Amino acid sequence: MELVHNLVLGFTVALSLQNLMYCFIGCFLGTVIGVLPGIGPVATIAMLLPITFNLPPVPALIMLAGIYYGASYGGSTTAILVNLPGESSSVVTCIDGYQMGRQGRAGPALAIAAIGSFFAGCIGTLLIGVFGPPLAEIAFKFGAPEYFSMMFLGLISAVVLAHGSLVKAVCMVLMGLLLGIVGTDVNSGVSRYAFGVSALSDGIGFVSVAMGMFGFGEIIANLEENEEMREVNTSNVSHLFPTWADLKMSWGPIMRATVIGTIFGILPGAHTVISSFTSYTYEKKMADDPSRFGHGAIEGVAGPEAANNAAAQTSFIPLLTLGIPTGATMALMIGAMTIQGIAPGPQVMTQRPDLFWGMIASMWVGNFMLVILNLPLIGMWVQFLKIPYRIFYPGIVLFCCIGAYSVNNSPAEVYLAAAFGFFGYFSDKWECEPGPLLLGFVLGPLMEENLRRAMLISRGDPIVFFTRPISLGMLIAAAMLLTVIVLPQLRKKKEEAIYESAD
C-alpha cells in the first residue's frame, strides 16, 4: 500500500493549482515550439530550460516534464502533418501517419497518437511507482566503483546506439567528458582549462552546450537544406475522432508497444527510436495484410507512438533512482536538476519525496493534458505549421540568446553557445553525432569524482571494479554490448535498423 500512499502524495503535489498551471504552461510552450518544423525535442527543451530557472525546484521540474511531453507530442504532430520528423523517434510515425493525412485522416492519426501515448504513459507512470523504490534501495548500496561502472555502461550504450561510426561516437563521448571537467576541480581547487576566464572557471554552462549543438546546429542545418516547406495536410483535420474500427485495430498494437517501450526505456542508453522501430516492424510482421503498412495503416501510428512514449516514461527510472541519464533528453533533465541544486540519485526519493512523487504524478498529468488540451487545439497547431521557416527561425535564435544570457546574466554563455554552434555544425557535417557528447558532458565531473573515490578506497588498484559483483556485472554488460556491435552480422542489422528509420 506504500505505492498508493506515494502516488497520493505525488498527486496532491501535482494537482495543486499552482503546479497544474506550470504543467499546463510547460505543455503548451513545449507543443508550440515542438510543432515548428525542423526543431526537435532536445532543441525545444534546451531553448525553454531557462524559463524554469527562476522557479522553485518542484514547479520547475513539473514545468520541465510538461515541456518534455509537449515537445514530443509537437514532434508527432509535425511528423503526421508535414512528413517532417522533428526527432528520430517520430520518423516511424511519418511513414503511415503522413499517408493517413493524405487520405484526409490526419485527425484520427493525431488522436490515436495522443491516445496511444496516454495509455503507454499511464502504464509507465505505474511502473515507475512500483520499481522506483526497490531500485533506489539497490542504488543506496552503490559505492563509487558501482557508480563509475554504471556510468561507463551508460556511455557505452549511448555509443553503441549512435548512428554511424563507433569510434567517432567514442571520440564525441571523450570530448564531452573533457569539456565537462573544464572549470574548478572540486578536490584540489585547481582551475582547469579556464585560461583565466572567469566564466570558464565556473565550468562550461550546460545550456550553452545544448543550445549551441542542438539549437543553433539544427537551425543552420535546416537553412542549408534550403528546402521549400513541404505540403501541409490541413484539409481534413476537422473530424478528429477515430472510428470504432480504428480503435479496435489500434488496441492490440498499443498494448504490445507499451510492453516493448517499457523494456527498452529502462535499459540504459536504449533509445525511444529503437522501441518505436521495433513496434512498427513487429506490427507489420503480425498484420494479416502487411501491404497496408506504408499506405496509412493506423496500427503503424498507434504502435510506434505508444512505444516511444512508454520508453520516454520509463527512461525516467534510471534517471530518478540512479541519477544516470540514458540519452540526450535525460542529460538535459539532469542538467536542469543540477541547476536547481538537486543532485539526481536515490537520495532524491527519500529526502525530497514531494519532489520525486510530484514529478512522477505530473508526468501523468502532463500526458493527460496533452489529450484533453492538444486535441481540441490541433487547428491552432496547424496554423503554426503554416508559418514559413524564414519568418520564425530568427525569433527562435533570439529566444535562445536571451535564454543563454539569463542563465548567469552574462554574455559569456551566449558567446559559448555560438562557439558550440560552430563546433556542432562541423562535427555533424563530418558525421559525428552531438548526442553522445552531451551525455559525456553531463557525466564528466561525476565520473572523475567516482573514479577518484574508487581508486582511493582500493589504494590505486583498478581490480576494485572487477571484484565487486554489481560493478563487475555492469562491466560485463558493457563488454557484451560492445562485442555484439562489433560482430559484423549484428552490426549490419543495427545499421539497417537505425538507417532505415532515419532515412
Added chain:
Amino acid sequence: MALKIRNVQDFRSGLMFMILGAAFGLGALKYSMGSASRMGPGYFPTILGWLTVILGIVIFIEAFKIEKDRPTAPAWRPLLGVLGGVSAFAYLVDTGGLISAVIACVMLSAIGGPDFRLKESLISSAVLSVTVWAIFDLALGLPFRLFPWSY
C-alpha cells in the same frame, strides 16, 4: 601506392580529434598527476586527452581506406549569419542595450537564410523588440538594460 583521401569526413574529423585531444593532453601537463590512488587534477584529462588522440588517429587512417561521398561544402552564409547574430547579441546586450541586441540578432540571422527579405525582417525585428520588451521588462521585470542610455 599513392595515398589518397577517400573519406573526407573521416580525414577531417580524425584531424579534429587529434588536435583537440592533444590540446587537452598537453594542457593537462600544467596540473599535477598525483598517483593512481590519489589522483591529481591532471590524471583524468591526461588519460582522456591522449585516448582521444589515439582514436583520432584510427579515424584518420580509416579515411584512406574506404571511398565515401564528399560532404557538401559548409554553408557559410547561414553559419556566419546565425552565429554572427548570436555573437552580436552577446556583444550588444550589455553595451548597447537589449533593443539593439534584438534587432542585430534578428537581422543578422535573417540575412543568413536562403531568401532574405529586408522589409519582412525589419517588421519582425520591430515586432520581436516589442515582444521581448513586454515579456522581459514589463511582465517579468528582469534587469535588462533596454537602450544604451538607460540607467
